Amino acid sequence: MNEKQNIGSLFDRIAKTYDVLNHGLSLNIDRRWRRKAVASMQPARRVLDVAIGTADLTIEMLRQGKAVQVTGIDLSTEMMAIGEEKIIREKAKGRMDESAEVEFVYGNAQEMPYEEGSFDAVTCAFGCRNFADLDAGLREMHRVLRPGGQVVILEFSYPGNPIIRKMYDIYFSYILPFIGRIVSHDKTAYTYLNRSVKGFVWGEAFVQHLHDIGFVHEHFTPLTLGIATVYMARKKG
Numbered sequence: 001m002n003e004k005q006n007i008g009s010l011f012d013r014i015a016k017t018y019d020v021l022n023h024g025l026s027l028n029i030d031r032r033w034r035r036k037a038v039a040s041m042q043p044a045r046r047v048l049d050v051a052i053g054t055a056d057l058t059i060e061m062l063r064q065g066k067a068v069q070v071t072g073i074d075l076s077t078e079m080m081a082i083g084e085e086k087i088i089r090e091k092a093k094g095r096m097d098e099s100a101e102v103e104f105v106y107g108n109a110q111e112m113p114y115e116e117g118s119f120d121a122v123t124c125a126f127g128c129r130n131f132a133d134l135d136a137g138l139r140e141m142h143r144v145l146r147p148g149g150q151v152v153i154l155e156f157s158y159p160g161n162p163i164i165r166k167m168y169d170i171y172f173s174y175i176l177p178f179i180g181r182i183v184s185h186d187k188t189a190y191t192y193l194n195r196s197v198k199g200f201v202w203g204e205a206f207v208q209h210l211h212d213i214g215f216v217h218e219h220f221t222p223l224t225l226g227i228a229t230v231y232m233a234r235k236k237g
């Protein structure tokens with residue numbers, strides 16, 4: 001089994017340290033990226049958060065009042081268990097509406113157990129580059145979306161500026177795997193994360209995949225010098 005087919009167990013292994021490393025290593029910029037991605041979304045009733053992980057994007061959607069019911073699907077039960085605890089804490093602290101409904105479902109983004117047109121919006125933050133077959137995941141997002149519904153995808157990309165790109169390469173090739181290995185006690189997970197970011201399509205090429213799948217009004221916004229990008233599109237209404 002290759003590493004992308006075994007992705008659930010990889011994330012199970014690093015789940016406990018995922019949030020600390022994510023926010024720490026990005027100096028909290030990842031929070032700003034999720035805030036921006038969610039801010040550009042239209043409010044929707046039923047949202048599917050693909051690769052929900054520890055629920056950071058879902059929490060942001062609920063805080064900003066962009067969703068009422070969220071279904072999260074993921075292949076890592078450990079990541080989702082942490083996400084569930086975070087939702088309970090957020091509600092207890094009054095940072096999100098008590099009536100917000102979040103359901104966590106174990107499943108593969110490339111083969112989702114939902115009828116066609118089940119959701120008003122589909123989101124995915126830092127999940128797509130892990131799919132064994134990107135187009136299969138995008139096709140499923142398109143299928144479960146209602147006509148006219150919106151898809152919002154946040155993913156790492158590649159900075160255009162050569163100096164920033166060099167620093168980015170050093171960071172992803174050496175610093176991230178080194179710190180990741182020490183904090184998570186996992187030898188391979190963060191070298192995989194490095195490879196998954198480097199080999200992934202981004203910008204116009206990613207938008208072309210959305211277009212070929214059948215999405216319309218596809219466009220993208222680079223964030224923080226192009227280190228991450230928000231992609232948005234709709235299902236033809």
Ligand SMILES: C[S@@+](CC[C@H](N)C(=O)[O-])C[C@H]1O[C@@H](n2cnc3c(N)ncnc32)[C@H](O)[C@@H]1O
Nearest residue numbers: 011051052053074075076079108109125126130
């Ligand atoms: C980098 S984390 C991102 C989690 C969360 N969306 C966030 O913004 O922090 C990637 C998540 O994608 C999940 N994942 C990867 N491939 C998947 C697939 N084919 N189907 C469902 N979930 C998947 C992993 O289990 C992991 O929880």
